[in-house]
Amino acid sequence: MSSPDTLARLEATIAQRLGADPASSYVAKLNARGLGKIAQKLGEEATETVIAALTENREALVGEVADLVFHLMVLLGAKGVPLAEVLAELDRREGVSGIAEKAARPQD
Numbered sequence: 001m002s003s004p005d006t007l008a009r010l011e012a013t014i015a016q017r018l019g020a021d022p023a024s025s026y027v028a029k030l031n032a033r034g035l036g037k038i039a040q041k042l043g044e045e046a047t048e049t050v051i052a053a054l055t056e057n058r059e060a061l062v063g064e065v066a067d068l069v070f071h072l073m074v075l076l077g078a079k080g081v082p083l084a085e086v087l088a089e090l091d092r093r094e095g096v097s098g099i100a101e102k103a104a105r106p107q108d
C-alpha cells in the first residue's frame with residue numbers, strides 16, 4: 001500500500017541491496033557498475049519523463065516518474081545521502097520561499 005512511508009521503505013530496501021549479489025538484485029547490479037552508470041540511468045529516466053509528459057498518456061507518465069524517483073533514490077543511496085536530508089532542505093525552503101507571500105510584503 002502506498003503512503004508517505006513508501007519512499008522510506010524503498011530507501012531501506014535500496015540500502016540493503018546496494019552491496020548484495022548483482023546477479024540477484026538490480027540495485028546491486030547498478031551499484032556495481034559505478035556512480036557514473038547510476039547517474040546516466042537517472043538522466044535517461046529524466047529524459048523519458050519529459051517525453052512522457054509531452055507526448056504520452058497519464059499512465060505512461062506515472063510509470064516514467066516511478067522509474068525516475070527510483071533511480072534518484074538509488075543515486076542518493078550510493079552517495080550516502082539520507083532522504084531525510086533532502087526533505088529537511090525542502091522544509092527549509094518552505095520557510096524562506098513563497099513568491100505570493102513576498103509579493104504581499106514588497107518591503108521585504
Ligand SMILES: N=c1c2ncn([C@@H]3O[C@H](COP(=O)(O)OP(=O)(O)OP(=O)(O)O)[C@@H](O)[C@H]3O)c2ncn1[C@@H]1O[C@H](COP(=O)(O)O)[C@@H](O)[C@H]1O
Nearest residue numbers: 010013014017024025026027028029030041066067070071
Ligand atoms: N522500483 C524499482 C524499480 N523500478 C525500475 N526497476 C528496474 O530498473 C530497470 C530499468 O530498466 P532499463 O531497461 O532502463 O535498464 P536495463 O535494461 O536493466 O539495463 P541498462 O540500461 O542499465 O543497461 C529494470 O530492470 C527495472 O526492473 C526497479 N528495480 C527495483 N525497484 C525497487 O527496488 C527494490 C530492490 O530491487 P532489487 O535490487 O532488484 O532487489 C525492489 O523491491 C523494488 O521496490
